[in-house]
Amino acid sequence: MTADLAITREQIFAHAQTLPAAPxxxxxxxxxxxxxxxGLDQIAEAIRMDPALAVRVVRISNSVVxxxxxxxxxxxxxxxxxxxxEILRVVGVATVAGLVxxxxxxxxxxxxxxxxxxxxxxxxxxxxxxRAALDPRTAYTAGLLRGVGMMVIDRAARGKLEPTDxxxxxxxxxxxxxxxxxxxxxxxxxxxxLLDGWRFPPEMVTxxxxxxxxxxxxLANVLNLAGSIVAERSLALAGEEVxxxxxxxxxxxxxxxxxxxxxxxxxxxxxFEQQRAGLY
Numbered sequence: 001m002t003a004d005l006a007i008t009r010e011q012i013f014a015h016a017q018t019l020p021a022a023p024x025x026x027x028x029x030x031x032x033x034x035x036x037x038x039g040l041d042q043i044a045e046a047i048r049m050d051p052a053l054a055v056r057v058v059r060i061s062n063s064v065v066x067x068x069x070x071x072x073x074x075x076x077x078x079x080x081x082x083x084x085x086e087i088l089r090v091v092g093v094a095t096v097a098g099l100v101x102x103x104x105x106x107x108x109x110x111x112x113x114x115x116x117x118x119x120x121x122x123x124x125x126x127x128x129x130x131r132a133a134l135d136p137r138t139a140y141t142a143g144l145l146r147g148v149g150m151m152v153i154d155r156a157a158r159g160k161l162e163p164t165d166x167x168x169x170x171x172x173x174x175x176x177x178x179x180x181x182x183x184x185x186x187x188x189x190x191x192x193x194l195l196d197g198w199r200f201p202p203e204m205v206t207x208x209x210x211x212x213x214x215x216x217x218x219l220a221n222v223l224n225l226a227g228s229i230v231a232e233r234s235l236a237l238a239g240e241e242v243x244x245x246x247x248x249x250x251x252x253x254x255x256x257x258x259x260x261x262x263x264x265x266x267x268x269x270x271x272f273e274q275q276r277a278g279l280y
Contacts, residue, residue, distance in 0.1 A: 016152050024199075107239070108167055120235055124226035125143035129222050148194055173242050175239030
């Protein structure tokens with residue numbers, strides 16, 4: 001059966017250009033933070049590449065969530081105040097706040113739920129990556145950007161599908177089954193294509209391709225387990241809930257037992273509650 005609305009690689013990148021934020025800035029920032037010789041001025045310059053993002057970073061830096069006192073007026077001041085430890089998180093919150101500018105009509109996902117789901121997934125991925133001795137920055141970024149393929153598909157399909165052809169959880173257990181039928185490509189494939197084109201680390205691209213199922217790929221497994229944390233907080237998206245089935249057998253891969261798992265969940269939920277206000 002042919003797809004209702006096949007999406008080409010060219011269309012993927014064309015629609016990605018209409019996204020209201022530049023995820024590439026986040027990738028460039030990760031690279032800079034990995035280099036011990038990077039200066040704060042280089043980080044500030046990278047953020048300034050996206051003026052809208054820079055404005056959001058300054059606003060969030062002034063919030064009490066990140067210890068702000070309302071006195072930050074520029075990116076340079078924000079970076080100096082935050083320092084290396086917190087700036088990626090500030091930029092991450094600012095990125096997802098700007099990136100998700102609308103509900104995903106063809107998926108039936110409200111913008112507020114998508115923002116919160118992605119932020120929680122990023123925080124959970126970061127915490128689990130530390131336990132698994134993986135790079136927490138890469139895991140955080142992967143969790144934050146893993147939904148960019150859905151955003152692009154929604155832009156490509158909006159107004160071109162009959163309402164009855166939109167995702168229906170009563171007819172499809174996963175987004176992927178519905179996406180393949182309607183578009184001939186999945187959201188994870190679109191996300192991987194974009195992140196590869198934007199020169200994100202290959203291990204991140206591969207992990208996002210595989211993260212909807214338990215995997216022997218360490219980062220993919222972390223992203224999948226992070227989904228279980230998102231589901232436990234009741235923020236899983238309808239077409240992904242089945243992907244986040246939790247099993248205690250998998251905890252050993254990230255150096256956790258059941259008690260440790262509950263501890264990580266509590267820590268992640270606490271951080272999420274602190275940061276979610278920055279999304280709005």
